[in-house]
Amino acid sequence: xxxxxxxxxxxxxxxxxxxxxxxxxxxxxxxxxxxxxxxxxxxxxxxxxxxxxxxxxxxxxxxxxxxxxxxxxxxxxxxxxxxxxxxxxxxxxxxxxxxxxxxxxxxxxxxxxxxxxxxxxxxxxxxxxxxxxxxxxxxxxxxxxxxxxxxxxxxxxxxxxxxxxxxxxxxxxxxxx
Amino acid sequence: xxxxxxxxxxxxxxxxxxxxxxxxxxxxxxxxxxxxxxxxxxxxxxxxxxxxxxxxxxxxxxxxxxxxxxxxxxxxxxxxxxxxxxxxxxxxxxxxxxxxxxxxxxxxxxxxxxxxxxxxxxxxxxxxxxxxxxxxxxxxxxxxxxxxxxxxxxxxxxxxxxxxxxxxxxxxxxxxxxxxxxxxxxxxxxxxxxxxxxxxxxxxxxxxxxxxxxxxxxxxxxxxxxxxxxxxxxxxxxxxxxxxxxxxxxxxxxxxxxxxxxxxxxxxxxxxxxxxxxxxxxxxxxxxxxxxxxxxxxxxxxxxxxxxxxxxxxxxxxxxxxxxxxxxxxxxxxxxxxxxxxxxxxxxxxxxxxxxxxxxxxxxxxxxxxxxxxxxxxxxxxxxxxxxxxxxxxxxxxxxxxxxxxxxxxxxxxxxxxxxxxxxxxxxxxxxxxxxxxxxxxxxxxxx
Numbered sequence: 001x002x003x004x005x006x007x008x009x010x011x012x013x014x015x016x017x018x019x020x021x022x023x024x025x026x027x028x029x030x031x032x033x034x035x036x037x038x039x040x041x042x043x044x045x046x047x048x049x050x051x052x053x054x055x056x057x058x059x060x061x062x063x064x065x066x067x068x069x070x071x072x073x074x075x076x077x078x079x080x081x082x083x084x085x086x087x088x089x090x091x092x093x094x095x096x097x098x099x100x101x102x103x104x105x106x107x108x109x110x111x112x113x114x115x116x117x118x119x120x121x122x123x124x125x126x127x128x129x130x131x132x133x134x135x136x137x138x139x140x141x142x143x144x145x146x147x148x149x150x151x152x153x154x155x156x157x158x159x160x161x162x163x164x165x166x167x168x169x170x171x172x173x174x175x176x177x
Numbered sequence: 178x179x180x181x182x183x184x185x186x187x188x189x190x191x192x193x194x195x196x197x198x199x200x201x202x203x204x205x206x207x208x209x210x211x212x213x214x215x216x217x218x219x220x221x222x223x224x225x226x227x228x229x230x231x232x233x234x235x236x237x238x239x240x241x242x243x244x245x246x247x248x249x250x251x252x253x254x255x256x257x258x259x260x261x262x263x264x265x266x267x268x269x270x271x272x273x274x275x276x277x278x279x280x281x282x283x284x285x286x287x288x289x290x291x292x293x294x295x296x297x298x299x300x301x302x303x304x305x306x307x308x309x310x311x312x313x314x315x316x317x318x319x320x321x322x323x324x325x326x327x328x329x330x331x332x333x334x335x336x337x338x339x340x341x342x343x344x345x346x347x348x349x350x351x352x353x354x355x356x357x358x359x360x361x362x363x364x365x366x367x368x369x370x371x372x373x374x375x376x377x378x379x380x381x382x383x384x385x386x387x388x389x390x391x392x393x394x395x396x397x398x399x400x401x402x403x404x405x406x407x408x409x410x411x412x413x414x415x416x417x418x419x420x421x422x423x424x425x426x427x428x429x430x431x432x433x434x435x436x437x438x439x440x441x442x443x444x445x446x447x448x449x450x451x452x453x454x455x456x457x458x459x460x461x462x463x464x465x466x467x468x469x470x471x472x473x474x475x476x477x478x479x480x481x482x483x484x485x486x487x488x489x490x491x492x493x494x495x496x497x498x499x500x501x502x503x504x505x506x507x508x509x510x511x512x513x514x515x516x517x518x519x520x521x522x523x524x525x526x527x528x529x530x531x532x533x534x535x536x537x538x539x540x541x542x543x544x545x546x547x548x549x550x551x552x553x554x555x556x557x558x559x560x561x562x563x564x565x566x567x568x569x570x571x572x573x574x575x576x577x578x579x580x581x582x583x584x585x586x587x588x589x590x591x592x593x594x595x596x597x598x599x600x601x602x603x604x605x606x607x608x609x610x611x612x613x614x615x616x617x618x619x620x621x622x623x624x625x
Contacts (some may be wrong), residue, residue, distance in 0.1 A: 093418045094311065095294075109276065123414050146278075147275045150280070166571075
């Protein structure tokens, strides 16, 4: 789920950036450092929407670096247990399939794939129903529910299911006839 | 329905905080809904209630717990499979149970299958279940399993530092052929290696692929294994998620079929060393080693010039891989022979291999002379056992039924007897050749 929250970070700036564009350089550095990272508590920082406040800079003893506490607003993405997401399948094997919903990777084990879908090995490994009406392969879009999440310092990994109602393939890229 | 308070979940991740928080806040509104539950058996009514309270976060496990405790008519499958206390925890990926998503309690009993995903661990029960399911699929598609070794079996590699002066032309050749899709010589700058694929290997893989599901199992490092798999299989059709390397072995210096998700009765192994497959000798086909580079010859103590130094190569259509392909075809044919009475799932590829082996030297009776000392137990000798596996009868003494005398010296009593009685006199390499080529070789090529 996406959230719009306020966060604070202490940014260190090298003296070469001190000048008329100090604030801009600080914001640019903040964006470069923070966007795309993941924290355990908030999830993935998708984008910074604005800077609220930049506090007074504090010089560090011994070096010329100055630390500014920056308060900013950003959009974060964090998956929760029980949440329903759409994801794109990246890899299919006999244990299940891996899907990605933005920066988060989700694994759906074959236990949580409906029983009528069977794994077919071959050039393009896929899960398909016996009448071949529904097929899950690489680059298919699926709707899945998150069963469990594991939050590391740098990434979030989830286990999902498609065994419930209204879950499963949305769009099959290989579907022709 | 105070779900949060009664929740039996003990999930340690903070993922529930948000949900629990929301639920706690919204609990005050929902406490008057419990009388409705007792009158409604249907799930659908439950869903309607959820829809009314749209902002309530759905926690499926707890709903099941409430349902099963209050309602007689329970959707048993759903509750049993998602209830955390009854979840069998078949395996874990990154510490999360595959079915219920709970964090793993580390008891170390799982088998780490890091070649599929670096954090995947499966319990033995689950592995057996997967093996059974896989077996059914394979038998239905008429396929067996083939486990391939890399070094000296399908290819030969040498470090760039070990390339001798008379092999220098190979380096230039590798650079020249960079764009040729059919080349066999590859220079890997990142790993400082020069690799030569065995002749016929691409055709071998293409022909074997409809009959076998293939795995790569090597004692080399993972990055090397993946790189070689990429050279052999650029479109990733054959070895997708099936490259097993040294770090996946459960025992040091031993390869095992415990990390292969396939039933032992349908696995055929192709390797140049017997030593690493102690537990699965019956599934093993020993291949002749492919020594292309000089460094490889030296490693094994051979002082002859290697194939690269002589500017030669193994024959494409009559080399070791072509031979083995024929053997594999025969085994596959025998296994899926519709004329056989036994049920497919009870057939064993090891029996088939034995039968094919027995045919090679069938009808031969061999006596050995000056091959091993007479003080040791003859039946323990390596060459004796190979000959017996190949279907020959072995004996220590010569008599009229003996057809071949294997000797290293023409002067021995048995050797002279053989010449006198017009029996075949061959050197021990004849037996080895029969083992590698899977057919009886011309005795004239192996005179002492």
